[in-house]
Amino acid sequence: ELEYRVISKQGIPVWVLDKCRLAAGEDGREYLNCVLTDITQVKQAQEQQRLDMERCQIILNQTNDIIFEWDIQGDKITYSPNWEKLFGYQPLATSEEVQTVSHILPEDMPQLIKLMKDTENGAPYGEAELRIANDDGKYLWCRIRETTQYNSAGKAVKAVGVILNIDAEKRQAQALVNRAERDSLTQLYNKATANEKIRRLLEEKGDSDQFAMLLIDLDNFKQINDSRGHMFGDLVLAEAAARLKALFDSGDILARFGGDEFLIFLKYRGGKETLSRKAGRIVYALHRIYEDELSDCSLTCSVGIARCPEDGEDFQTIFQQSDQALHQVKKMGKNSFAFYDRTVMKKVFGLDISQLAAAGTRIESDDTACRVDSLVLQSFQMLYESRDVETAVNAILEMAGRKYGASRAYIFEDSGDGSWTRNTFEWCNEGISPAQSGLQQVAYAALGEDYRANFDENGIFYCHDIQKLPKWQYELLASQGVRSLLQCSVRDRGRFMGFVGFDDCALKRTWVQEQIDALIFISELIATFL
Template sequence: MDEVKIMLSEELSGTSLQSLSENIPGGMFTCRFDRELTLMQMNQGFLSMLGYSRQDITELFHDSFWNMIDPRDRTETLREVHRQMKISDSKELEYRILCRDGRSMWVLDKGRLIRDENGDAYFCCVLVDVTTSKELEEKLRMLLERQQVIIEQATDIIFEWDFLADTLEFSSNWEKKFGKLPNTRNVSLYLEHAPYIYSGDQAAFAAMMERIRRGARSEETEVRIMDVEENYRWCRICMTDLFDESGRAVRAIGTIMDIDAEKRRAESLMERAQRDGLTGLYNKIACREHIEAGLEQLAPEQKAALMVIDLDNFKNINDTMGHLFGDALLSEISHTLQKQFRSIDVVGRVGGDEFLVFLSQIPSGALAEKKAEQILKAIGGMAVGELTNMDLSCSVGIAVYPGCGKTYQELFQAADQALYQAKKQGKRQFCMSSPETALNGMPAAGESAVNARIDSNEIQETVGPRLVEYVFHILYKTHDMEAAVNSILEAVGRQYDVSRVYIFEDEEDGSCCNNTFEWCGEGVEPQIGNLQNISYVEDISGYHGNFNEQGVFYCRDISELEESQYRILNQQGIKSVLQCAIYDNGQYKGFVGFDECRMNRYWTQEQVNGLIFISEILSTFLTKWRAQEKAVSSARAMEKILDRLSAWVYVIDPETFSLLYINRKTRELVQGVQTGMACHEAFFYKDSPCAFCPVIECREGMPCSGRQIYNPYLNVWTSVDVTHLEWNGKDSVLVTCFDITELKNKLDSLEK
């Protein structure tokens, strides 16, 4: 009786276990721990999951689980099993297994090694389908549908610095542009004396490389590099650090971009912006800038002189002979003036018939008097008597540094008062500034001998159009928006004589803004580092309400603002502010700002209009650049991912069968393949589409997934997936091919 109970119990136990094994998710199997991983048992879930019958397993794989593993994963899987067995008798690993329908399925294999009473080892395992979580390639392929532009910067030079080996590797286009490769071994020893870098730029280059070596995430600088013709070309070098698992910087990737044309064009435009269009002399703003720079370089014991020159009765010549004659005469006078001075002196035209000269580093005021006499003689001796019965003469006012003043404004006022005195005494003469001339016959407040108010805020009417033209041209032509914007902010700041010019851009969600560009005048402390992640709710509540319907916010006295706004502006030393909103498709995206830190400043409507116009131009190009930058960055990242896929990926025009995009795997397999070639020409050397072409079937609406195609020229079997996508606004076809050659050959061998 007891034996019967035992037999019934064993039978019941076996039935229950069998039922349990057939109903758990996934598949169960046991196999020997031998070379072939010989299969002993498998449940129905195992067979259903992979699509085989028990007979298929025997006929196709000879009951060998080893043969069922994807050939690509066999070696690594076996190595991992042995590694785990050294630690315990349990294993857990992922690999691909061949299915009946020809695809490979990713599985999670969790098992335990068991030994029977004879000491033979076998595995008891559970397989779970994890294909969905492993199909990163498929997800990345779907992401491609969202990409409209893929840009390859073939002209950029790419290089890599291995910190541990201290070596550099450059892409091949270095030699095309710069000739012989620089030293690529013991790089650190050569940084400060890199012969291919212009000597004046070597320190900046070495400093950037040192910051990168110490772990700075990204750095960039502009240097001049000698090309194959031994000319120096401006280049922008950008570098990014790569870190190991411990967070240590181990190498850096960099690009070298040729910006020589843009750099020289910007310098040319800047030079043009500083010159008077008629005479070629420095204009009023440039004169002041160069004179202030010259004053800063003077030692305490050195002297200098500022001369204001005004033509006598020039208006009568203009009215009598006409403006064309007057302009020609002004041009000739400018040429005559320039010949009287050294190259280090500043000569400019500051009004219709008014000129300014700065004599730097002179021994005494006597030299300025001598120069003034030469000017009177040179201009008085010009041959205009044959053309007009009026004599040509001028008057000169002189102020000597440091006795008459130490700043540009002080010297200009003193020289202007001396000029006024010379005019009052009968013209055709010069007058030196002194305490007597300052008190006797001084012009009324706000007047000057050159018929213009002495006002640091005054902007000539001609400055606006020239500056707007400069801004537009540099933005329209530039390939480096960041450098262009910085250059423009500096030009605007100097032309309008403001303390600070800057741009704030909103975050994507509009909750806060960041100071992204900034130019500061002399003595003004930069704020860009302190003005990041400024919250519109917590930091500057209600700030959007400051802008009027034209998108302008002007505040002459910031103390009139709401407390939180006043506090954040006052911390920056601001007294007056003018800001112009940035809009993108009607939505507020930030603002361009102009700060005055010296006084409560009045802005004329003409100045406001000019700054609004410049801000609108900046806004238009900036928003377009940000959108393009985002798209390009996303496209580059996607292209890098696609290039790393083990699949062959390409995009085809279904009407012409021409290749629109090819990933790196495809280019490596098919030598000479290029975009624009027809797919049948590139892959099968045919003049017309293939009869089995999946693109035709996809175009006609037929399902095309998992199609197996053999290419006799490449000797490759592929599993092909084809799907529609929009490429640059046009309906196109995405083709993804997976190599199944080994599997196909194995199956063919088994069938034989």
């Protein structure tokens, strides 16, 4: 056989296939029997196919997109070389591998599984956007487009598709969304976006869902801003936002709602104790912002809390109630939190709330009235509303300990004859070893001098440095890692019944009069309920 071109009468080259074979004639001689076939169209089709394949290869070499083909029946996936160029490693070859040991971000995996299931079931076309990790562990946004091929029976047998790198496009779009939705300084949601998201959550609320709104205001921020300048004030706001984000989940709504005001809206389970712990952590975390730089004017915060459905079921109502609770904290001395309560207690130990400050919860220092911290109000609410006094007492110790940054908060109760005392309640901060188990029957006589003599006429024992204590008392406290302490006696009709105290295991602590007054009140409160 031979393929060659001949010139037609019209002068056009024509491809022919010349098939020749040796044959014997009648006269016994051999001769060639040749048959010519016009194969011009076949050659043209072959040339076109060659050009098409070459064109496809040129396109593949010039594009960054990844072409893939999935043999559905044989479950084998092949990719163009661009996969390794983009991701830096060999791709997975089967659908089972892709779905089990994939480099796809886990939260995006359901989209890919749906796309592959739809293709297997005969869907003609599908798309998905998901994130795939490269060899550096960075996730890149990709768009997958897939077209299905069928056999003569109409069953899906193959899928051909492309993987597009849309990472820059997606990140640019997200940056634009962030600019529209978020506060530029703190990167929390802005007021308008938070409103919309909260309203949507409330509209979709289930019958058993519980939500809470926490309205946070930075105490003394204006004074800090005026004295240190707006640039430092911006640093404080940004740090406050960062600490709030560290305390809450990604599904919670965190927003900057004003100059120095923040709002948190979250779905929660359990009772008020859950929210109390969260609010206590907020107060503790924000109190420690730039402690060294703000030693002369420390930053604190106040938190007002309203719940849904208890306090309201629409945005405006819940916001108003949390704002009222915040106002109550401000009135009671700031640096704490309060729940909105329609039946705010009218009497505390027989006194109106408005009279609380004037009836022993205020002190005079240099002719200046100092309002007792609102911790006392929170403590009363916990005890008044709790069905389990012991649980409430533990919660108060934790709240007070975190609020004041103590290492340990505890209660000691004396024996009936007053000869010994024991540690009945204890809260320890992170990293502090409990001491309660070793303090269950401490004889006052074993402490050398009568330990109760340390308490002054106001029932306060304040020691800035335990090294100044008598030997036996120092050794007992030093073994617990204590460096300084503040304790307040608990009395019943003048009789010493025990004490409530705070230890600091890190610092030689200086306690201010406001904190001492709060401890006095809490000691009386706990003693009454116990």
